[in-house]
Structures are given as C-alpha cells and as structure tokens.
Amino acid sequence: MATPHLPFDVPPYRLSGAVYGALLNDPAQLVALGDAVHQPPYRAPPQAPVLEVKPRHTLSGDGDDVFVPVGAGEIEIGASLGIVVGTVACRVSMAQALDVVAGYVIAGDLGLPLGSHYRPSVRLKARDGFCPLGPRVVPAAEVPNPDALVFEVSVADEVVQRGTTAGRIRGVARLIAEVTEFMTLLPGDVLLLGRPGAVPLARAGQSVAIAFAGLGRLHVRLVAEAPVAGQRA
Amino acid sequence: MRTARVAYGGAIHHAVPHERGLRLADGRVLAEDAVAWLPPFEVGTVIALGLNYGNHVRELARELTVTSQDEPLVFFKGRGTLIGPRGFTQRPDGVKFMHYECELAVVIGKTARKVGRAAAMHHVAGYTVCNDYAIRDYLENWYRPNLRAKNRDGCTVLGPWFVDAADVPDPHALALRTLVNGKVVQQGNTADLINDIPALIEYLSEFMTLQAGDVILTGTPEGVSNVDAGDEVVTEIEGIGRLVNTIVGDEAFGRSVAPGREPQ
Numbered sequence: 129m130a131t132p133h134l135p136f137d138v139p140p141y142r143l144s145g146a147v148y149g150a151l152l153n154d155p156a157q158l159v160a161l162g163d164a165v166h167q168p169p170y171r172a173p174p175q176a177p178v179l180e181v182k183p184r185h186t187l188s189g190d191g192d193d194v195f196v197p198v199g200a201g202e203i204e205i206g207a208s209l210g211i212v213v214g215t216v217a218c219r220v221s222m223a224q225a226l227d228v229v230a231g232y233v234i235a236g237d238l239g240l241p242l243g244s245h246y247r248p249s250v251r252l253k254a255r256d257g258f259c260p261l262g263p264r265v266v267p268a269a270e271v272p273n274p275d276a277l278v279f280e281v282s283v284a285d286e287v288v289q290r291g292t293t294a295g296r297i298r299g300v301a302r303l304i305a306e307v308t309e310f311m312t313l314l315p316g317d318v319l320l321l322g323r324p325g326a327v328p329l330a331r332a333g334q335s336v337a338i339a340f341a342g343l344g345r346l347h348v349r350l351v352a353e354a355p356v357a358g359q360r361a
Numbered sequence: 362m363r364t365a366r367v368a369y370g371g372a373i374h375h376a377v378p379h380e381r382g383l384r385l386a387d388g389r390v391l392a393e394d395a396v397a398w399l400p401p402f403e404v405g406t407v408i409a410l411g412l413n414y415g416n417h418v419r420e421l422a423r424e425l426t427v428t429s430q431d432e433p434l435v436f437f438k439g440r441g442t443l444i445g446p447r448g449f450t451q452r453p454d455g456v457k458f459m460h461y462e463c464e465l466a467v468v469i470g471k472t473a474r475k476v477g478r479a480a481a482m483h484h485v486a487g488y489t490v491c492n493d494y495a496i497r498d499y500l501e502n503w504y505r506p507n508l509r510a511k512n513r514d515g516c517t518v519l520g521p522w523f524v525d526a527a528d529v530p531d532p533h534a535l536a537l538r539t540l541v542n543g544k545v546v547q548q549g550n551t552a553d554l555i556n557d558i559p560a561l562i563e564y565l566s567e568f569m570t571l572q573a574g575d576v577i578l579t580g581t582p583e584g585v586s587n588v589d590a591g592d593e594v595v596t597e598i599e600g601i602g603r604l605v606n607t608i609v610g611d612e613a614f615g616r617s618v619a620p621g622r623e624p625q
Binding site for chain 1: 405406408432434435436437438439440441442474499501502503504505506507508509512513514567568569570571572616
C-alpha cells in the first residue's frame with residue numbers, strides 16, 4: 129500500500145503534524161441523540177469540548193488515495209474547517225484567541241460509520257490517511273469570519289452536501305480558548321472545528337471533494353484496500 | 362543497552378548509565394541531578410490503553426457505565442502531554458481525584474502494518490516506564506477517556522531509560538509498582554495484561570501503520586489513589602527503570618483559583 133504523503137508543507141505554512149479535532153460540535157448531533165444524551169452510557173450532555181487526536185498516520189494530502197477496508201461499505205465524509213495555529217497558545221482568552229491563528233485549511237474527517245460516542249473510536253476513524261488536509265493554508269487575514277464559511281462536499285463530481293461553519297456549539301475563538309486551557313498548542317498545530325451534524329457517505333472507487341469558500345478545494349480518491357495484506361511479515 | 366536523552370550545557374545529548382550517574386556520548390560523566398531529563402527517545406504517536414488489567418477493571422467497575430469490552434480500549438495522546446523524568450506535573454486546585462498510572466511503554470522500532478501475532482515482537486525496539494496521570498474529576502462519558510482528563514500538558518511522564526528489547530527476555534513477567542512519598546501504593550505484573558503486546562500490535566496494525574518511535578502505553582493495574590501537590594511519585598518496573606515525578610499546584614504555573622470558585 130502506498131503511504132499517503134504527509135502534507136506538512138502546506139504553503140504558506142509548515143504544519144507540525146499535530147492535529148486535534150472537535151467532536152459533537154454541531155448542536156444537531158446532540159439533538160439527533162435525543163433523550164439518549166441523559167441515559168447510560170452518557171448520562172449527561174458533554175461539558176468540556178469533546179476532542180480527538182488525529183495522529184500522523186491519519187494525515188494525507190490533496191490528491192491522495194485513501195484506502196478503505198474491504199467490506200467497509202460506505203464511509204462518512206465529514207467536512208471540517210482546520211484552524212492552523214501560528215504562535216504558542218497556552219490558556220488563551222476568547223478575546224485573544226483569533227490572534228493565535230495563522231490561517232485556515234480544509235480538513236476531511238473520514239470514518240467508518242459510528243455506533244456510539246462512548247469510547248474513542250480509533251479503529252473506525254484513526255485509519256491511515258483518514259484525515260486529509262489541504263490544498264493550502266489560507267492566511268487568517270484573508271478569512272474575515274471563520275465562523276461563517278460555506279462549504280460543499282462532492283462525491284463522484286456530484287454535490288451531495290452544502291453547509292456552513294456557523295452555529296457550532298463552540299466557534300473558532302471559544303474552541304481555541306477552551307482547548308488551550310489544558311493543552312498548549314504550538315505553531316503549525318491544527319485544530320479542527322469538527323464535522324457538521326449530517327455527513328454524506330462515499331465508497332471505494334469514488335472521488336471526494338470538499339470545497340470551502342475562500343479556502344479552495346480538497347480532493348481525495350477512495351480506493352479499496354488490497355484484499356491480501358501487503359506487508360504481513 | 363540503556364539510553365537516555367538529557368539536556369546539559371545548552372544541548373540535547375544521548376546518555377548511558379554510569380556508576381556515578383550517567384555518561385554523555387561525548388564522554389562527560391554527570392550526576393543524575395545535574396541534567397534535565399527528557400523522554401528517552403523521539404516520540405511519535407502515543408497510543409494508550411485503558412482497562413487492560415483485569416484487577417483495574419474490577420477496581421473501576423462501580424463507576425463504569427459499560428463494562429463489557431469486545432475490543433481493546435485505545436486512545437491517543439498529543440505531544441504536549443509528554444514530559445521526562447524528575448519533572449513536575451500540575452494538579453489543578455480544587456480537583457478531588459488525580460491519580461498516577463504505572464505502565465509499561467512499548468516502543469515500536471520498525472513499521473508495522475497488518476502484522477500478525479507471531480511476528481509482532483519483531484517490531485518492538487524496546488521499553489520504558491510511563492506514568493500516565495488522570496484527573497477523574499474531568500472524566501465525561503463522551504469518547505471516554507476524554508482529553509481534558511487524560512491529555513493535559515505535562516501529565517504523561519516517560520523514562521528514564523529506553524531499554525533495548527534484546528535486554529528484556531520476557532516483557533510479560535515484569536513487576537510494576539508505584540510509590541508515593543516512599544510508600545508502595547500500587548503493585549502489579551505485566552503477566553496480567555488482558556491484551557498482551559503481540560495482541561496489541563496485531564490489533565493496532567490492522568487499521569493503522571505503526572511507525573518507529575510510536576509508543577504503546579499498555580495500561581495500569583489496580584491501586585490508583587489520589588495524589589496532592591508536593592507528593593513525590595515514583596513509578597517503577599522491574600528491569601526497565603524507576604521514574605520520578607513531583608506533583609505541583611497551580612501557583613507554580615502562575616494561576617490561582619479564587620476562594621470558593623469551583624474549577625470549570
């Protein structure tokens with residue numbers, strides 16, 4: 129299997145490779161759970177930002193092939209805004225949060241369909257290449273309001289979703305403030321605002337594109353994993 | 362072979378044990394407390410296991426809302442949470458339950474993708490000790506354990522030595538223990554791992570490529586208890602190392618909590 133290239137050099141910024149993503153950051157996701165939010169195993173709505181780590185093996189870049197496991201069926205295509213940190217950010221206030229942003233990049237939050245939000249879903253989401261970033265980092269000065277960016281997702285060249293970054297539980301500034309309260313972010317780190325409430329599906333053999341107004345268009349192609357493991361030792 | 366990474370005299374050095382402390386690659390011999398100790402290797406992805414000792418699962422059974430487990434409980438950590446030996450870990454003022462977790466850390470030495478159990482140990486470069494702190498006050502039942510409880514700055518201690526796999530004949534027969542202010546508070550043995558090292562490498566490499574420098578924190582046995590600012594916490598594993606850390610309060614970080622104000 130080809131190793132997806134790591135898009136650490138995304139002009140005009142060099143990424144550190146550290147990527148953290150917000151989960152359940154669209155109110156629609158909790159609304160969809162209904163009363164289950166108050167029942168076991170959850171018992172109460174989330175208080176702090178719900179986050180995941182996107183390790184280096186999950187990163188891929190614009191134009192890469194992303195391998196889908198055999199028998200996986202359809203995978204979820206979560207479109208997310210990526211916030212690229214530009215300065216050391218530790219305990220940043222909401223008022224100063226946008227000052228630590230170097231720019232923005234499009235991110236794909238791919239995953240096999242998820243049954244539960246109780247446990248970290250690494251086997252479903254933290255697969256090789258499942259977090260494409262690109263095609264470039266757009267300087268923050270060129271993005272006047274990151275909390276009102278429209279985007280669209282296309283599968284096999286057909287638009288299947290139109291959405292916006294507006295109306296999230298935590299917008300960009302609040303997310304930065306609440307995350308850096310306990311986790312210092314460094315220049316080149318990326319924080320994902322998170323996928324929207326509903327996500328389109330795609331399957332092996334299809335191309336996927338995520339376009340954000342002002343940020344460009346990120347493409348990947350879903351490819352079926354070879355049925356026989358290539359590197360079995 | 363045991364190696365450490367330390368900062369001394371304005372540079373980062375590789376070091377080996379010496380009867381008077383440690384010896385840098387350039388020949389200088391230094392006392393243990395003359396250097397700043399860093400995590401002992403260039404750390405890639407940090408992969409942590411929860412509930413990987415049966416006795417620890419039983420210990421937590423009352424607060425777990427789901428106890429059945431059909432696959433390993435795996436979560437990742439970011440780089441900001443890592444610190445080396447002899448460092449300081451923050452206990453936020455006002456929390457009720459912050460605890461250590463003594464864990465065997467398995468360092469990957471060779472890329473692994475879809476590696477079966479039989480070949481798994483060939484991908485292990487070596488071992489070190491981890492103290493994987495948790496603050497239970499911040500646990501929530503969403504993607505549990507959530508990052509606010511487990512991925513705080515400076516809450517994952519690694520070291521002091523990276524020990525070559527060749528020097529550890531059986532990593533599944535190592536005694537672990539934790540001492541707080543000199544008193545033994547946690548004891549276990551890696552023989553009791555629910556998912557042993559080959560099982561973890563097989564499971565993980567089925568869906569992700571493990572790379573050199575990635576580290577698997579294999580989980581902790583029973584015996585977690587609260588620690589307070591000022592406590593010295595020593596996590597040690599037979600044949601691997603003795604890892605020292607000290608708990609400090611908010612004031613060391615220039616933050617203070619107003620009287621009566623609950624932490625967020």
